[in-house]
Amino acid sequence: SQQGEEDPQALSIQEGENATMNCSYKTSINNLQWYRQNSGRGLVHLILIRSNEREKHSGRLRVTLDTSKKSSSLLITASRAADTASYFCATDGDKIIFGKGTRLHILP
């Protein structure tokens, strides 16, 4: 897999449920960021987690980082229709690399 690769590629859940997305990477990093992209728009920064941090929260978002496993997860709690978007992780190993994203669809 490539650096900064998310899974699953696509996820459909009912409104109100929690959504979890994962990101794996290969080389050591200093920072990992998560972004959201709505259709036809640019990416919007959600949260930054540094390599010496294990967990961060921002509103309904929770991000974890496990540097020993070279992985991160993004949890969105109590999902809403407006959360329908693609979600990307970005890492700063040798280069800045974005994953191909997880397409999240919230069903009414």
Next chain:
Amino acid sequence: DAGVIQSPRHEVTEMGQEVTLRCKPISGHDYLFWYRQTMMRGLELLIYFNNNVPIDDSGMPEDRFSAKMPNASFSTLKIQPSEPRDSAVYFCASSWYRPLNQPQHFGDGTRLSIL
């Protein structure tokens, strides 16, 4: 506050033509990035600048691509000559500190179609 501004939003042109994409970063941001997004390859970093100086252009696909930043408020990405495989969405982003140490702010992109 104005965000990152890109123009044009859409560009359709014929193979072989020169294409120029423009970007105005957020005032005060010292870093500017150009990305390309396709279904096959995802989001790829092409080049980034710090204080108007190119720092890493290793992502520029070939000599047909060039980028300049003549001042702190303007950058261009040029493709000459253009080819159908250059069709993609091109994003510009800026940040006030070094890559991924701070959030990047993205424009809404230029959707480029080369016929």
